Every structure is written in C-alpha cells, then in structure tokens.
Amino acid sequence: MSYKIALNFEDGVTRFVSCNEGETVLDAAYRAQINLPMDCSDGVCGTCKGACHQGQFDMGEEYIDEALSDEEAEQGMVLTCQMVPSSDCVVEVPVASTMCKTGNARVTATVAEVNLISPTSIELKITADDDIAFLPGQYVNIQVPGTEETRAYSFSSKPGSRDLSFLIRNVPGGLMSSWLVGKARTGDKVTLTGPMGSFYLRPIERPVLMLAGGTGLAPFLAKLEHMKANGCDLPTHLVYGVSNDDDLVCLDVLDRFTEELDNFSYVTVVSGDDSRHPRKGYVTQHMDEAPLNEGDVDVYLCGPPPMVDAVLGFFREQRIKPNSFHYEKFAASAPAAREKVA
Known part of the structure; x- marks a missing residue:
C-alpha cells in the first residue's frame, strides 16, 4: 500500500509524492528527486521540521526533544525524517521549492470543450495527457497557446481525474479569453504548470x-x-x-x-x-x-x-x-x- 503526500512549499508550489507503507516522508521525497531539507535524517537536528495538519501518521520515539518538542508536536509540527504516514497527508514545508531542487510540474492537456455559459463566463474542459494531482481549491497556470504568457485558473473539477474543468471570466480583449472564444478548437493542446496555492479544503471538523x-x-x-x-x-x-x-x-x-x-x-x-x-x-x-x-x-x-x-x-x-x-x-x-x- 502507498499513500499520496502533498508537499506544500512556502512559495505556493505543491508537489505530490507516493509514500510506501513504513516509509518516511523524507525518503519518499528523495525517491521522487525532491531534496527536502535535512542534515542528520536521525531526528536529532530538526532541519527537516515541517507541519502536518491533515492526515494520519506515526512519529515514533527516535527523535530528541531538541529537534521537536512536545509542544511543537501537539501543534502539528513534524520531522519528515521520522514521519511515517498511515493515510494520505498534506505536509507544509517551510522553504521554497527551488531550495529543494524541484518546482512546478508541467502537464500537457487536450481541449475537450469550450462553452460560453454566459456573456461573461467561459467553461473550459480539458483532458490531461498524464495524471495530475491537486488539492480541492488549488489552481494551475495555463499557457496561452501561441504565446509565452500564462494565466492562473482554479480547478472547478474534482481531484483524481484527468478530466479537468475551469470556470473563466470572459474578459473583453483578454489574452486567454480571446483565444478561447475566437481560436480554440477541440483537440488543441495546452500546457499546465502546477498545482499551486494554499486555498485548499482542510479537514471538515465544524460548519x-x-x-x-x-x-x-x-x-x-x-x-x-x-x-x-x-x-x-x-x-x-x-x-x-x-x-x-x-x-x-x-x-x-x-x-x-x-x-x-x-x-x-x-x-x-x-x-x-x-x-x-x-x-x-x-x-x-x-x-x-x-x-x-x-x-x-x-x-x-x-x-x-x-x-x-x-x-x-x-x-x-x-x-x-x-x-x-x-x-x-x-x-x-x-x-x-x-x-x-x-
């Protein structure tokens, strides 16, 4: 069994890694060529400290108080070198993604539909060529075909599917709006970069x-x-x-x-x-x-x-x-x- 771990970096980038049963988040990230901060990997230095407020995990008893205090643990702080997930988790990493030799993932997708659902709103439906993971509420940058420009749009579709949808404001003269309304055709290719953003749904524990x-x-x-x-x-x-x-x-x-x-x-x-x-x-x-x-x-x-x-x-x-x-x-x-x- 493996678990999906979302690594949220402080620059807004989110990367997903697969963590095997009994594997630490640090090791899973390294397998994915994401170099999370670390000095000792033994629960001694505290360099790999982050936070996890979503998901189940075990921290064991191998780390020392100087690396992670009881108060920090109660607040959801973790050491990724000791954290062994038992469910999907979201981990906040307090450094920029570039410091971990990673960055946004790029995925190509095919236009399925472009619907003008009102004079001011466009629905874009695309199918990703590869799996793309995101948290509900996050967004991606979509490159406007024929240009180097990108625009950021929130997913309106559920995670876990290659069939993606976006709700886009129809801006008169807007670069993306003009392409969608005047040029886009079924089968056209677009490039997505992401996911990004901290506006994702947290565990629902109250209204x-x-x-x-x-x-x-x-x-x-x-x-x-x-x-x-x-x-x-x-x-x-x-x-x-x-x-x-x-x-x-x-x-x-x-x-x-x-x-x-x-x-x-x-x-x-x-x-x-x-x-x-x-x-x-x-x-x-x-x-x-x-x-x-x-x-x-x-x-x-x-x-x-x-x-x-x-x-x-x-x-x-x-x-x-x-x-x-x-x-x-x-x-x-x-x-x-x-x-x-x-």
Missing part, C-alpha cells in the same frame, strides 16, 4: 461558510465535488455574489449539490442596480443563513479584492473571529503571488 465572488465560484465547485465524494455531516453554506444577473452561472450544478449533500445550502446575491434578482447588494448583507456560530466556523473566501476587503471588514465589525479563515483574491490581469485569475 463551513463559503463566500464566492464571480468566477471565484470555481474552487468551491471543486471543494463541493470532493465533499460529495468523501461525505460531509456538518452544515456547509455558500453565499455566491456577482455584479450582474448574467454573471450568475452553474446554478444547476449548485442545485444538484443541494440534493446530493444533505447539509449543503446556498444563496445568490447580485449587486447591480439594474438587477431583478430578489437578493440585491453584497454578500455581507445576506449572511442571515451563515453558520457563524460565534466563530466556531471555518470560512473560505474567493473573490475580487474589494469583496475580500469588505468581508474581512464585516468580521471585524461583528467582532467574530472564525476558527480559521482562508481567502484568495483574484484579478483579471496577470496573477501575482496571492492575487490570481479564478
């Missing part, structure tokens, strides 16, 4: 509040697919806000999730003055059904910068501090470190 703006809905579709496949017994509520009525997409998909996930609910909100939608305004004005639980909630937020700033301000004003708060901003231009096109 979940999802806040999506525009095509920031994409990573939540991947998260919900994962939840459907793995089960979820806790309330999950999505508030999906857009600027105009035409921007509301994938409502049939969300309706399907309400049928397939017993504890999932959602509402939509439109801010445009000309909208005929029954819920007008911003997501922060429609939190009545949000499972805030005086802070006993995990919040995930993906949207344009003004929306993210407004939501952060809402929680400050309400004096609510969620158990965890994960957010990702996106913009319609080339992506920056934590500002990406969704």
Whole structure:
C-alpha cells in the first residue's frame, strides 16, 4: 500500500509524492528527486521540521526533544525524517521549492470543450495527457497557446481525474479569453504548470461558510465535488455574489449539490442596480443563513479584492473571529503571488 503526500512549499508550489507503507516522508521525497531539507535524517537536528495538519501518521520515539518538542508536536509540527504516514497527508514545508531542487510540474492537456455559459463566463474542459494531482481549491497556470504568457485558473473539477474543468471570466480583449472564444478548437493542446496555492479544503471538523465572488465560484465547485465524494455531516453554506444577473452561472450544478449533500445550502446575491434578482447588494448583507456560530466556523473566501476587503471588514465589525479563515483574491490581469485569475 502507498499513500499520496502533498508537499506544500512556502512559495505556493505543491508537489505530490507516493509514500510506501513504513516509509518516511523524507525518503519518499528523495525517491521522487525532491531534496527536502535535512542534515542528520536521525531526528536529532530538526532541519527537516515541517507541519502536518491533515492526515494520519506515526512519529515514533527516535527523535530528541531538541529537534521537536512536545509542544511543537501537539501543534502539528513534524520531522519528515521520522514521519511515517498511515493515510494520505498534506505536509507544509517551510522553504521554497527551488531550495529543494524541484518546482512546478508541467502537464500537457487536450481541449475537450469550450462553452460560453454566459456573456461573461467561459467553461473550459480539458483532458490531461498524464495524471495530475491537486488539492480541492488549488489552481494551475495555463499557457496561452501561441504565446509565452500564462494565466492562473482554479480547478472547478474534482481531484483524481484527468478530466479537468475551469470556470473563466470572459474578459473583453483578454489574452486567454480571446483565444478561447475566437481560436480554440477541440483537440488543441495546452500546457499546465502546477498545482499551486494554499486555498485548499482542510479537514471538515465544524460548519463551513463559503463566500464566492464571480468566477471565484470555481474552487468551491471543486471543494463541493470532493465533499460529495468523501461525505460531509456538518452544515456547509455558500453565499455566491456577482455584479450582474448574467454573471450568475452553474446554478444547476449548485442545485444538484443541494440534493446530493444533505447539509449543503446556498444563496445568490447580485449587486447591480439594474438587477431583478430578489437578493440585491453584497454578500455581507445576506449572511442571515451563515453558520457563524460565534466563530466556531471555518470560512473560505474567493473573490475580487474589494469583496475580500469588505468581508474581512464585516468580521471585524461583528467582532467574530472564525476558527480559521482562508481567502484568495483574484484579478483579471496577470496573477501575482496571492492575487490570481479564478
């Protein structure tokens, strides 16, 4: 038996390695030619220290307190030279991927469908030529064919399949939008680099509040697919806000999730003055059904910068501090470190 270990580096790169039964994460990474930090490999120096908050593992008793204290272990810190997984795990590595002689994986894929699902949104479906692993909520950089430029898009499909989908904003004159709408054909090849990002779904141990703006809905579709496949017994509520009525997409998909996930609910909100939608305004004005639980909630937020700033301000004003708060901003231009096109 082997386990899938996601190594999340501090520069946003994620690499997956296969860890055999009884094998340490450090040894599994070395087999994959990823040189995780280490000096001794005996649990003495602490150089290989990282964190694991997702998955089951055994640390044994061979390491010394100077390398990893009891307090650090209780906080989820690990020594990769001693960590032996007994399930799939996510390990945070506190160095850049380049320091470990690795980087983003590159995968080619074939265009299957390009669907203009609204005047402002495009659905891209592709089939990867090789297996590509990612955590639900992560993204990849896709090279615009015929150019050296890339754009970052969140997966809207579930992990574990070569059939991938993306929800992309149709930007007038945009480099990727122009190619998708005017030139892309079934069978065309594209190159993906990644996966990347820390906006992935953590273990569900309390109610979940999802806040999506525009095509920031994409990573939540991947998260919900994962939840459907793995089960979820806790309330999950999505508030999906857009600027105009035409921007509301994938409502049939969300309706399907309400049928397939017993504890999932959602509402939509439109801010445009000309909208005929029954819920007008911003997501922060429609939190009545949000499972805030005086802070006993995990919040995930993906949207344009003004929306993210407004939501952060809402929680400050309400004096609510969620158990965890994960957010990702996106913009319609080339992506920056934590500002990406969704």
